[in-house]
Amino acid sequence: MASSPQTYTPPPPLTGGKLVLGTLCVSLAVFMNVLDSSIANVAIPTISGNLGVSIDEGTWVITSFAAANAISIPLTGWLTQRIGAVRLFVSSVLLFVLASWLCGLAPTLPILLGARVLQGLVAGPMVPLSQSLLLGAYPKSKASFALALWGMTAVVAPVAGPALGGWITDAYKWPWIFYINIPVGLLAAGMTMAIYKDRESPTHKLPIDTIGLLLLITWVAAFQIMLDKGKDLDWFASPTIVTLGIIAAVAFAYFVIWELNNDHPVVDLRLFGRRNFFGGTVAISIGYGVFFGNLVLLPQWLQQYLGYRSIDSGLSTAPIGIFAVILMPLIGRFLPRMDARKVATASFVGFACVFFMRSRYNLEVDQWTVILPTLLQGIPTAMFFVPLTVLLLSGLPPERIPAAAGLSSFVRVFCGAIGTSVATTAWNNRTIVHHAQLIEHATPYSTALQQMFSNLTGNFGMSTEQATGLIERNLNAQAAMIGINDIFWLSGVIFLVIIPVIWIIKPAKGNAGAEAAAAAH
Template sequence: MSTTVMDPPALVAPPATPRASGTAQAVADDPYKNKYLIAIAVTLAAVLELVDTSIVNVAIPHMMGTLGATLDEIAWVSTSYIIANVIVIPMSSWLSAFFGRQRYLTGSILIFVVASFFCGAATSLWGLVFWRVLQGLGGGALLSTAQTTLFEAFPPHERGIGQAIFGVGVMVGPTIGPTLGGFIVDAYAWPWIFYINVPLGLIAALMVWTYVKDAAHQVRAQTVDVLGIVLLAVAVGSLQWMLERGERYDWFESRFVTVLAITSLVAAILLVWRELTIDEPVIDFHVLKSRQLAPGVLFGSFLGVALFGSVFVLPVFLQSLHGYSAQQTGMVILPGAIASAITMAIMGRFGSKIDARLLVTFGSFMFLLSMWQMSRITLDAGQHDMFWPLIIRGVGLGCIFVPLTGASVAGIPMHKLGQATGMFNLMRQLGGSLGIATMATLLSRLTRTEKAVLTEHAGIYDPATLERVNGLTHGLIARGIDPYNAKQQALMLLDRQIGAQASVMAFSRIYLISGLLLVAALPLLLIWKTGRAVPLKADAH
């Protein structure tokens, strides 16, 4: 249960006076006057946050050399940021109401900017990890709060446009991260992947402070749910840590991973019980009683698994098997991201006229078609072979994001919108982490399985195998290598070729699993009362 608390004077707009200036009167007459400036500001902040989840990946070898860290240690640069991020996301609505949206969003961007500067200036591994934690805490506010702000910045009939602008950032941000990181590392040095946030972040902070205002409907809690915050940090932090480290420690074969799983489960149960039984919870789970939001959030988690899982394996496929650099990989992925952005722009403009269930179903099958086409790509494939599958994937995702978001929050009271978008973003983020962890594990195990099967058929008495080994041996001898070493190297080359073919087969299955998983979640949309992005309840007043 929760009690109603009156808005403090600081969050209530004073009544207009007859002597208001012309500018003030114009804003009063048109509360949506600065909607596009607000959209640019909060989307820029969200893009910076999302880019930093992936931009460090291409710089890891350079960081290891500079900071003298092992691969296991340097992984904390990514893990610490993501853990801090997912802890803050579900709290962002409560924090926004507690501090006021304008102060909270501006302050979060400034924390992100300051932490980015000190990440670049770090001279030790654990110094860098410390600042990455602060960067993640600042960045966690930039997703849910930005999305809620955009819902209110646009009039009801244009909310799809605002969500399309935000969706472009959500889809494009993770895509350009590795490309931008590769360019910066090659042209300058790894600290500049963090320094680049400083000027862009300051621009975003200035625009937010200038144009974003506190929501008149938000109510500040009179108490701080300390126990709820602690339970949230333990539950979500342990789960994210488990997902980040599970593959490395062979999952539940490790006692450490098992302890993390049990800790997360117990803390989550206590968190739900706590938040449902106090008057001023830090997370309002009551919003999940909505027949629109609950299935939408669950479908969003499936979308996170499929999207991030496929986004994770594609660069690995291109770089490990085709020898692409980070920049080349980015150029392969970029057309699909542009297709997604264009589709979302169309959905934002016209998508509200079509039932979201039809659009999401169409987008999901487009995604499946793309994954099926990707599963047929071989070692001999070039960039042109991936162009249309990735375009189709981009169109499919563009048809999903805006309609799914709009229909999921249909009918949610305006004062609970922040909690709803926070839940939506949290589950998509956790779904993404689960997708990456699951696909990484499946990729490793499927590769081993396929290699074992191929090796079994490539025995020393198999005529085709003998012919292949002899051909490789003669080729090496022709290059001046003695017969004995030529034979050994030929066998090693054959083993690598078998391994590469096994990897291709494993990637093929991963793509199909990603596509089928999203389509399998479509029955959740039958729970919806409506597929229309109807106005939020507060709009009726």
């Protein structure tokens, strides 16, 4: 049994082979966890087709995981104190393996979504606990080095995800994007228990905010379902959407009131009263929501309208990690000597430039033109997470940093789920608008249309129906292209508009230490 909090003495750092293996097993678990947030992106068209659902419904595979993951993150601290960090981490990894197996076996979309929800729930404690275990395994003097290793792992995973997911989907079958977690997870869990079993944290019982937790689950679930189903049900013309909206609004209002007046809140909302935390959390959450939403849309567009295979779309989005992996250790090294607000501002300007570059795509775009903005996006990505996390945690007393890191992670991850739903819906809506505008010009009196029709029926020998069908497909592709360009352009504008939020922060001197950087994910 772990020591009581009063008598607990942290174990000495690991050394030699144990340190190497301890770093490897924790990094494997992080890699597996973060990989699963992006590996399904390029497989959505294939999964949707195999399960007989629309691609819009297929994106619920991503949003359900993110929403469930967001809900479980605030419980990490309470669970750690009840179970112990090592036991909770290993249990989380093993349950993640089980959920991954269930995802691969799912014969229908509802069963797959249920398994993804379970996967997201059990994944919540993994990332913060991996940081905690890794920091405890290294001497304090090498905390920055430990976090650099962790950060590189966390960056490589979402980069490898689309490419690996595309290769597996094309070469094998989509369930294998989940089955690959099984050997990785079992290896990580076994190694972690063998190396860290004597480094368990103290345990003691604390009250759980049951009402707050239930309210949190209610409003997050209702709001996410409303976003996912809104387009299919014609939004607020549907009684179902109206009901979900009311449930989400009422539960959220009660949640805020309850949490602000509870001695042991599941989410400490009082932290938003601190300008640094408020500004940093708003900036990182909105930025991440826009970033992740676009990360989901781009592979879908490449596959649906440019004819890319899953692996090709994955490889086209993978280069984002090249500059990120190279620059992240340098950013971590020099950040204490720089104004983190300037670094974050440069990151947002960089993201805006990348999205403005993408907003000029057309249906003849070559693969290098697709890859170049993705490659350059690695530069602002390296300057995004750590500086903003350092800023939002600056000025906080040490005892409030874990709660603040957990709350900011919850908001950020939930905004990632919202960003995916909003981006998908907005793209669909803009496609419909542009299709209607194109149809207005596609009249029998249009000279260009008459020439195209005559060319298809005369030179290519198509029937009237075939020529009409081909023209309609071209119109759909053009409308989708203009629609996604609108999303790219608006994304760039959003990054520029929220830059002033960064500058409401007044970072405290001497508070950009390892605790702040450790929370960055």
